[in-house]
Amino acid sequence: MLKREGRVRIPSGCAISGIFSKSGTPMNGETIIKSIATMHDRSNGLGGGFAGYGIYPEYKQYYALHIFHDSTDAKHDCERFLEEHFDIINLSKIPTRKVDSITDEPLIWRYFVTPLPTKLAASALDEKEFTGQCVNHINTKIDGSYVFSSGKNMGVFKAVGFPEDVGRFYKLEEYEGYSWTAHGRYPTNTPGWWGGAHPFAFLDFTVVHNGEISSYDANRRFIEMFGYKCNLLTDTEVITYIIDYLVRKQGLSFEEASHVIAAPFWSSIDKMEPAKRAQYIFLRRQFAELLITGPFSILLGFDGGVMALNDRLKLRSMVCGEKGDMTYFASEECAIRVIEPDLERIWSPAGGEPVIVRLNKDVQ
């Protein structure tokens, strides 16, 4: 029997795509589906998914937990744990429609929750850390339940299938967000587990990634020192945790974090003016094992923005486009042109050079 994701490391090729409105204009999921569908041949039907930001305005102060349950027993165990730690404001099945190519679906539930004040106070943790630890607990300790989305006012939708089919399955046309990312997966083999599809999400961070990083185990063994548990053994998972650690726990900016994970070469650092050079040397020394090598192109979604980043040798394609307040990202230009043929600017960011876009100040 094939081993399930997490018991074995599976290399994947992929397609990624993203759209972002700086003015916060809501867009339904149709556009991003159209974009990722253009790159159909970069996926092989073994995983697709989406992340949308700004999609739950009516519940924006609550954590939206999207959970796959393999069985009703697992669901009961998981819900008991949730009730012990959170106030559950609302729970429901995530609406889906029948799509022929999407099969073997688990129980897919959504919970809007807020940490129980007594539990939160007793834990002496901040709200995000508390929630993050609870998510890790479910994913590590509760057999058969898997939290695949855990941020506020955002959500991940993913499945085993081609991304365009996954988008229709989850009725993404019914959600409206200011930021969307999408992923089509081309794993070299797969146990067909839905949790293994991408995006990978942790709190409000989501990552879609195309590549196969060669630094994986150096990164994993380092980040696991800080309470993270890499259950899936995927690149995307470890990249998400690295960003969470650098940005949320160490207080780095996204730009500084990108200088850790796609650090400039020493030869470039040596040519910088002294103050800047000191900053870059510090980051490379302090977080040496969080340098990511090998090919990757990632779109990191976060609350109010998105960051695109390539590995420092640019071993994976990624292009960006702009028109008005819209920014587009994709593995291939065609996936941008198909939704916006009339771009004001289109470019291919250099390796290791982050492209960060955020909501305009007035709509933050």
Added chain:
Amino acid sequence: MLPQDYIYPEFTVLRNQDKCITCRVCERQCANQVHSFDAEKGIMVADDSKCVCCHRCVSLCPVHALQIVESPHTFRPNANWSDQTISEIYKQASTSAALLSSMGNPNDLPVYWDKILINASQVTNPSIDPLREPMETKTSLGKRTDTVNRNADGSIDTTMAPHIELSTPIMFSAMSYGAISYNAHESLARAATNLGICYNTGEGGLHKDFYKYGPNTIVQVASGRFGVHKEFLEAGCAIEIKMGQGAKPGIGGHLPGAKITADVSATRMIPQGTDAISPAPHHDIYSIEDLRQLVYSLKEATAYTKPVIVKIAAVHNVAAIASGVARSGADIIAIDGFRGGTGAAPTRIRDNVGIPIELALAAVDQRLREEGIRNQVSIVCGGSIRSSADMVKAICLGADAVYLGTAALLALGCHLCRTCQSGKCNWGIATQRPDLVKRLNPEIGHQRLENLVIAWTREMKEMMGGMGINSIEAMRGNRLMLRGVGLNDRELSILGIKHAGE
């Protein structure tokens, strides 16, 4: 001598008399006085019993008339009582002495490096060609800060504990002036400087001529405290406290008076001709809290400008010991495996005490990670790293850098005859006899050391590129890049690697 004490020579000197031109080079070159000229017969003859198999005569014979072979002479074969064991008993029965040996444990014990294989990229990600793309080997050793602090203007406070910066993750390990010669030290110091790496004084102090190589020198403080003074501590780029040595864990050192020449005496700050005896423990360190005091004493003495390395031998409880060391203010931990070399050690200790570096390194790295403190300390491993492949495997297991001792001596001409304790090294390395020391030309010596390090670095870059890795830190602790062959589950689990095929 009683007849039972006669031991047939271990080696036989074969001389092709047809080729021999009786130039007597062999005679002049052999400090062991193996060769002599038989005037009556007009030929060169050899006293096999004095031969240590160092190949000096073989290498210099202009007509290639010489070879040294293992003697075919044998005791009645016995799987339990080897020839060596029997001979050693005869020696001890006649002398009551502890047996002495040099260099690393030569016995047939597992070499885990040889049962570990390295990965390479195929199809799903590209390998990287080091001839076309940058391949970074620069390594920085030292402590890191706990959290990132900010200056008033919001920029990162880049203050950090002092580090050692290496162009490639290799250093020459501690070998004292006294145990090895002035010319050997000069070769190591110059090579380290030209390469942008470090060499290590060992516990014999630093000769006044070599202070100029300070930025590439690690100065060592060991239990004998030979040659330790303020200028010495301030001279190097780092200070190493030697708690143990892989070749002889648990015991000190003994440099015979014959090696304490005027220069060695001045450098060590002990009288000429006296034996230099290093106690087994540091007499101010009887526990881990004492180690902390010495670490901070040395830091105070150098105004916190030098990282402190604590070197320990790989013994059974090495992971817990390393964890204690990491919490005692050490910036770097050096672990020395049981194959590590020495100028002299009791044979039984060299051959029976300590554990393989591969297992020790893996256990230490994993333990420090489990305790969440691996990023607070760098790990250097040695004893023994024999090739660039061993080095790559060590880094994948979790080492920041490696120490080369034996390999460096081999580069200088050592033929691993393992008789350093005699002080008659024909290659001018482990000796203080001026006529022998001058055989090692530092002009050539430093170049050969540089060649070795450059060659290994090249090979390492090729292997890194094959794995799709273009910076050394992405390889550090990257155990997924390793697989074991022919190892049992227990060994694999200690090494933290999978079996080939998994």
